[in-house]
Amino acid sequence: MRWRDGFGQLVVEGGGSVPLEVAASYRARTRGLLGRDGVEGVVLLSPASSVHTFRMRFPLDVAYLDRHLRVIALHTVPPNRLTVPRPRARHVLEAEAGAMAEWGIRPGVRVRVELHAGRT
Secondary structure (H helix, E strand, O other), rough: OOOOOOOEEEEEEOOOOOEEEEEEOOOHHHHHHOOOOOOEEEEOOOOOOOOOOOOOOOOEEEEEOOOOOEEEEEEEEEOOOEEOOOOOOOOOEEOOHHHHHHOOOOOOOOEEEEOOOOOO
């Protein structure tokens, strides 16, 4: 799946939806959540198989997704860390620590991306 930078909703299998920001360009993926004090919803980095939290101001929940958008692993990562790349991961979700459990995002769950009109 190929996306462009943009906004939409992340729909969780068997659950609700969450505000979504897509970071698909190199620049947007590199910038990620740097300099922010928080995030409303979730950020999808694509393509990606690992993340770093250097210079981050808060811990993150990080979910690794396979090519079918199924969660293959989920970790809470404190600031100033580098995660190990996940071989099967094609996309990564980032949210404030604790948020993914509230949304029902856990290993084995599938998610769906719904972008706002005019975005692909």
